[in-house]
Amino acid sequence: MIRFLLLLLVAVSAAGCETDPGTSLAPASFDRAAMLAHWADDVIIPAFEDFTRDADDLQAAATSFEATPTAESLSEVRTAFATAYLGWQRLSPFMTGPGEDHRLREQLNIYPTNTARLKAGNTGSLELPSNTDVQGFPALDFLLYGTESPVEHRGTIAELSRRIHGLSSAALADWTTGGYRDAYVAASGNSATASVDRTVNDFIYWYEKYLRAGKVGIPAGVFSNGPRPELAEAPYHGGLSKQLFLEGLSAGRDFFNGEPGLADYLDALSVEREGQALSARIQSGFIAAADRASGLDADVATQVTTNNTELLQLYDALQANVILLKVDMLQALGINVDYVDADGD
Amino acid sequence: MTRNALLFFCLAALFLTGCQEDENPTPELEVPETYSFTRDGASTVSFSGQSTRIAMAEELVDAFQDPANTTAELNAMFRNEGPNGEDVAPFASADLNAATKSIRSKVAASYDYFFADATTSAVIRDEFDGWIEAQVNEVFPRWNELASAGVAGQIPNGSSARYVSAQGLEYNQVFAKSLIGALMLDQTVNNYLSPQVLDEADNRATNDAGTLEDGKTYTTMEHKWDEAYGYVFGAADNPAEPLLTLGDDDSFLNEYLDRVNDDPDYAGIAQDVFDAFKRGRAAIVAGDYAERDAQAAIIKEKLSKVLAVRTIFYLVRGAESLEGGNAPTAAFHALSEAYGFLYALQFSRNPATGAPYLNREEVRELQEDLLSDGANGLWDVTPATIRDQASTIATAFGLSVDQAAD
Numbered sequence: 202m203i204r205f206l207l208l209l210l211v212a213v214s215a216a217g218c219e220t221d222p223g224t225s226l227a228p229a230s231f232d233r234a235a236m237l238a239h240w241a242d243d244v245i246i247p248a249f250e251d252f253t254r255d256a257d258d259l260q261a262a263a264t265s266f267e268a269t270p271t272a273e274s275l276s277e278v279r280t281a282f283a284t285a286y287l288g289w290q291r292l293s294p295f296m297t298g299p300g301e302d303h304r305l306r307e308q309l310n311i312y313p314t315n316t317a318r319l320k321a322g323n324t325g326s327l328e329l330p331s332n333t334d335v336q337g338f339p340a341l342d343f344l345l346y347g348t349e350s351p352v353e354h355r356g357t358i359a360e361l362s363r364r365i366h367g368l369s370s371a372a373l374a375d376w377t378t379g380g381y382r383d384a385y386v387a388a389s390g391n392s393a394t395a396s397v398d399r400t401v402n403d404f405i406y407w408y409e410k411y412l413r414a415g416k417v418g419i420p421a422g423v424f425s426n427g428p429r430p431e432l433a434e435a436p437y438h439g440g441l442s443k444q445l446f447l448e449g450l451s452a453g454r455d456f457f458n459g460e461p462g463l464a465d466y467l468d469a470l471s472v473e474r475e476g477q478a479l480s481a482r483i484q485s486g487f488i489a490a491a492d493r494a495s496g497l498d499a500d501v502a503t504q505v506t507t508n509n510t511e512l513l514q515l516y517d518a519l520q521a522n523v524i525l526l527k528v529d530m531l532q533a534l535g536i537n538v539d540y541v542d543a544d545g546d
Numbered sequence: 547m548t549r550n551a552l553l554f555f556c557l558a559a560l561f562l563t564g565c566q567e568d569e570n571p572t573p574e575l576e577v578p579e580t581y582s583f584t585r586d587g588a589s590t591v592s593f594s595g596q597s598t599r600i601a602m603a604e605e606l607v608d609a610f611q612d613p614a615n616t617t618a619e620l621n622a623m624f625r626n627e628g629p630n631g632e633d634v635a636p637f638a639s640a641d642l643n644a645a646t647k648s649i650r651s652k653v654a655a656s657y658d659y660f661f662a663d664a665t666t667s668a669v670i671r672d673e674f675d676g677w678i679e680a681q682v683n684e685v686f687p688r689w690n691e692l693a694s695a696g697v698a699g700q701i702p703n704g705s706s707a708r709y710v711s712a713q714g715l716e717y718n719q720v721f722a723k724s725l726i727g728a729l730m731l732d733q734t735v736n737n738y739l740s741p742q743v744l745d746e747a748d749n750r751a752t753n754d755a756g757t758l759e760d761g762k763t764y765t766t767m768e769h770k771w772d773e774a775y776g777y778v779f780g781a782a783d784n785p786a787e788p789l790l791t792l793g794d795d796d797s798f799l800n801e802y803l804d805r806v807n808d809d810p811d812y813a814g815i816a817q818d819v820f821d822a823f824k825r826g827r828a829a830i831v832a833g834d835y836a837e838r839d840a841q842a843a844i845i846k847e848k849l850s851k852v853l854a855v856r857t858i859f860y861l862v863r864g865a866e867s868l869e870g871g872n873a874p875t876a877a878f879h880a881l882s883e884a885y886g887f888l889y890a891l892q893f894s895r896n897p898a899t900g901a902p903y904l905n906r907e908e909v910r911e912l913q914e915d916l917l918s919d920g921a922n923g924l925w926d927v928t929p930a931t932i933r934d935q936a937s938t939i940a941t942a943f944g945l946s947v948d949q950a951a952d
Contacts, residue, residue, distance in 0.1 A: 330708075331690070333702075
């Protein structure tokens with residue numbers, strides 16, 4: 202139904218604007234394959250490489266903390282944890298292909314984590330889908346900052362850190378030596394399964410569900426009766442979640458503006474909304490959201506309890522771009538939304 | 547979302563305005579705004595047995611997801627009695643434990659389809675028993691293991707897990723969706739809305755004379771009609787105005803009537819069903835049995851089509867997932883729902899023929915085909931097979947695949 206509505210919306214809005222979706226698809230002047238090559242070689246693979254290096258540092262630090270638990274080695278794990286968690290934010294928008302195949306986002310950053318099961322220990326194979334809520338960064342956040350004695354959990358901390366690195370390395374290898382990069386760039390058409398359509402859909406899905414809802418809307422209580430600080434990201438660290446959000450927002454903005462990227466693509470098609478280039482309006486949306494966030498507490502859970510209105514205002518700023526990205530941009534680019542809200546059963 | 551919702555309302559408004567029938571009411575028929583009928587100031591509406599069975603079914607379907615349960619425990623919930631007919635208390639709700647109703651005794655138990663076919667009825671009940679046993683014996687032992695082709699276990703579902711058989715079927719889905727057909731739909735359209743049941747014995751005479759059942763406020767015919775209503779709307783917060791909470795009240799017929807109603811291609815179908823229930827009930831009060839049966843025919847057709855639309859919807863969703871290059875497991879949930887809904891279609895009722903739109907044999911063949919592209923059922927099924935099935939069902943029910951699929 203959502204898709205039908207979207208089509209209708211497209212039809213309705215198309216009637217009222219300059220762009221004719223029938224002829225606006227990829228003019229000869231815009232090279233989709235070049236954009237895909239840029240995305241693969243200059244954005245996605247580097248994000249995988251950077252993150253995998255951070256994850257390697259984290260597992261090294263966690264392994265030495267496991268062997269030699271001291272205040273110093275704990276501090277090193279914590280630092281490596283924060284660095285890798287920030288690196289993950291720059292990778293999270295790009296789960297098309299190997300990231301999705303390895304269920305990277307599900308296994309690295311599903312929160313809230315299940316603290317009761319983590320405390321009880323012995324959760325069984327981390328490969329089980331039923332164990333996504335006892336691994337990844339949220340579990341490490343709890344074990345490193347939310348327990349009385351991280352030392353007691355150093356075995357689990359090391360195991361979870363090694364798993365993050367293992368998953369990320371495997372997905373990176375698929376992109377590079379596994380040949381996914383070439384197949385990705387070659388699929389430069391505009392069908393639902395072509396790379397541009399999939400990457401853009403995955404990007405907007407990330408923006409809507411993980412950046413807007415997960416980091417801001419859900420803790421701010423947009424989807425519930427009142428604020429839910431316990432559902433914020435990194436609640437045990439207590440000073441990282443705003444930075445995690447900003448890093449994600451910045452990754453999204455860089456992806457949109459990269460050259461050649463979506464902003465160029467829209468400009469090549471001369472897409473305007475209300476007398477202004479759509480690319481510029483989306484760009485302003487990213488900036489407005491960053492401005493809104495700048496005054497927030499470093500910890501989203503704290504912000505929720507001190508002044509939730511400011512977080513709701515950030516949500517609204519993010520929401521403005523959902524409409525521009527998901528409706529206006531997709532219409533102009535002739536891309537259909539390929540996801541629907543979960544069935545709920 | 548807000549924009550979609552707004553749009554939906556506009557669209558629904560358009561549809562409603564466009565589809566308003568030129569009603570030609572019998573002058574003396576008083577149809578109330580809500581499903582409220584009274585006699586001497588007291589309500590004559592009652593369907594507690596239906597609400598009870600819906601609540602029991604909710605608990606039973608949930609119990610499929612707790613691997614600590616045994617076959618005996620699940621059977622006790624399905625039958626509300628022990629193996630030797632003894633009283634049991636298998637439910638979390640004390641009210642349900644105190645109740646004497648049973649789900650299983652009403653499975654494939656309609657007058658029109660099974661009064662003279664106890665053989666098929668028994669086979670169908672055995673099939674439900676079989677899904678319970680399979681869940682306990684095949685899936686529970688593999689609860690903490692990964693599934694693979696031909697091996698039961700977990701598959702990923704976003705950030706959580708689903709639990710499938712060796713063939714990739716979620717038995718809880720198969721059981722629940724099949725039950726919508728074998729219990730809720732069958733009892734409604736083939737039993738309580740049947741003239742055989744409504745007019746049984748001297749029901750017309752007692753209804754005409756206003757003779758009430760012993761100690762009750764209603765005539766037998768009124769009560770039969772309300773029991774049909776109860777299988778659709780009996781779990782509603784306010785059963786007199788069930789459309790206010792439609793879809794939130796149960797996980798069975800009510801929920802899927804809502805889902806189909808949310809598809810703009812079928813917007814208004816819930817109102818149509820509700821209006822036909824009200825009008826038919828008012829016709830009983832007025833003693834207008836031709837009008838009663840005309841309204842029953844509307845309900846039979848629309849509710850049957852609801853299940854067909856959902857079957858097609860889930861089939862196409864599964865096909866699209868496979869065509870999108872996703873792992874086979876990504877389609878298992880939709881296809882498990884489709885498999886169950888498909889089973890339910892044997893209980894559908896075409897008012898023009900008095901028969902199902904697809905009969906049991908046809909339904910079982912389609913189910914078998916869905917699992918026969920390779921040795922491992924849903925692990926091997928191809929989008930072409932799935933789309934063939936969607937189009938077969940659409941043809942049988944006079945539906946459009948495209949309309950049902952979005």
